[in-house]
Amino acid sequence: MIFNRFQFKIIIYLFGICLSFTATLYLIIVIGNFPAIFGAILCAITGVILFKYLYLFIAKTNQKLERFIDSIKYADFVLKFSSDDYLDKNFKGLNNSFNSILAAFRKERASKEENLQYLKTILQQVNTGLMVVHNDGSVVLVNERAKKIINLRRIKHINELKPVDKRLYKILNSFSSNTNYLLDFLDNTQLIIRSTSLKIKNKTVRIFTFQNIYSELQQKEIESWQNLIKILRHEIMNSITPISSLNATLCEILDKDLILETDKYILPEESVEDLKEGLSTIENRTDGLIKFIDSYRAYSNLPKPNFEQLNLHELIQKTCQLLASEVSNAGIKFEYAIPSEEVKIKGDSNLLEMVIINLVKNAIQANEGFKNAQIKITSGKDEKGNPFIAVIDNGKGIVPEAIDKIFMPFFTTKKVGTGIGLSLSKQIMQLHYGTLSVKSEEGKQTIFTIKFLSKYT
Structure with a gap:
């Protein structure tokens, strides 16, 4: 609407200027007498005045547009257009439009500043x-x-x-x-x-x-030590308690049944057998405790890896050759799938062989008594380019309650074993800047995955 009025005003001015100068030329050239010349002068003055008003009108409008554009360019939204409202209704409408636009910009900027302040406050907290x-x-x-x-x-x-x-x-x-x-x-x-x-x-x-994460790691370390102490206490008490009880029983046998006759001690044959059985039990429990302590020593004194360039596929082939007869004797199908692409890693071959052997032996035990038992080893690179080895078996799997504990030292779900193998394997992989993880579906499948981070290979 404002633009239409502005356009109409320009047309009126232009029409008036053209009419004034046309009349001036007509009066001078066609009529040519004194009154006509006087009238021509008046028409010319009228045309000049109209031209002046047109120029001032356009200049004023351009000035407003320039100020408006500059205010937007430099984000000066406090500017207000109102000083010349009384001059022309067109300017009043234009001023109102400019003021409305600037008010909208001010509102938008205030909203953005409010959101920015809100985000800054959150970031600081x-x-x-x-x-x-x-x-x-x-x-x-x-x-x-x-x-x-x-x-x-x-x-x-x-x-x-x-x-x-x-x-x-x-x-x-x-x-x-x-x-x-x-x-x-x-x-x-x-x-x-x-x-x-x-x-x-x-x-x-x-x-x-x-x-x-210092405090979190410290808390985790304390929890790990507490769990380890619980396991150590449990294993030691399992060995010490029967030894102490048997010792008391053997002392009681000696006190009651041992008889001194003519400088000789006589012990009934039944009591002798009880003593032998008790001493044999003490010996077995002592041997078990020594083995347990040796396992802890092996876990805590693991040697540092001797890093060298290794071919991942050759490492798997060599290890599988060592295990083939043991897996076959257990009546389990054994296979390994190696991609044609050569994969290089940095590591200690002896320590990595220990990890693979331990995982395969665990898989053998998990498949005991299962028909169509199978162990498969695959290798290659994952989607991020990290080399990996996966040991897969279709045995009994791992119960969900134990899945988060199997890498804890001395934790085991087996009837025999120290529970040190998986924790030792995980420690070896940590020394290789890698990971050892497990996925298991009870009664169907278990997958242990050894992964080497590509930036360290």
């Missing part, structure tokens, strides 16, 4: 450190938790982290996206650092989160 960094290393945003963790009250560039900790600076300066890193940082601080990247207006920013 979360217990996870957060830092947003440009590709040039400048710090866009850092919350209070991050400042507290890195022990800096102000930080504008990651170069300021060099004097604090060079390792942290190196991580933030060359960190790849969507990865995690564990760092022992300062005193009583163990950081897990996560990174991701985000593209905003053709600029890439990296978002880092810092979390101090």
Whole structure:
């Protein structure tokens, strides 16, 4: 509507100017007398005045448009158009339209600032450190938790982290996206650092989160020690209690049945047999306790791996050749599937053979008494390029209650065994910067997966 009035006004001005100058030319050229010349002068003056008003009208409108565009360009939404409302109704309508648009911008900006303040408040309150960094290393945003963790009250560039900790600076300066890193940082601080990247207006920013997991790890360590002490106490008491009881029984036999006759001790044959049986039981329990202690020594004194370049498929073939006869004697079908692609890893062949042998032996025991029992070993690379070995059996599986405990030292669901094999295997894989995991469906299938992280192979 305003534009239509503006357009109509321009047309009126142009029509008036054209009419004035046309009349001036007609009066001078066609009529040519004195009154006509006087009339021509008046028409010319009228045309000039109309032209002036047209120029001022357009100039004023352009000036308003320029001010309006500048206010949007520089986000100056406090500007108000109202000083010339009295000059022309067109300007009043234009002013009202501009003011309405600027009011809408002010409202939108206030809403965005409110949301931004809301997000900033949340970021300052979360217990996870957060830092947003440009590709040039400048710090866009850092919350209070991050400042507290890195022990800096102000930080504008990651170069300021060099004097604090060079390792942290190196991580933030060359960190790849969507990865995690564990760092022992300062005193009583163990950081897990996560990174991701985000593209905003053709600029890439990296978002880092810092979390101090020292207290959580300490709590887990305490819980692990408590569980280990419970198991040790249970095993030791299982051995000591019958030994103590038998010792009391044997002493009682000697007190009652041992007779001194003419400088000789005489013991009835029945009592002698009881003594032999008791001493044999004590010997067996003592041997069991010694074996248990040897198992603990093996777990706590595991040698460091002697890393060398290994061919994963050759390692599996060599280990399977060692186990083939044992699996066959157990009446179990044994096979391994190796892809044609060569896979290289870094590791200690002797320690890794121990892990595979232990997993296969566990699979043999899990298949005892099962028809059509089968053990299969597969290998290759997963979707992330990490080399892996999987030991699969179709035996009795693992009950859900035990699945989270099977890697605990000395925990076992078998009638015989120390419960050290799987925990020892997991420790070996941790020394190889890898993982050992299990998936099991009771009565159907169990899969143990050895995985080597590709950045360490």
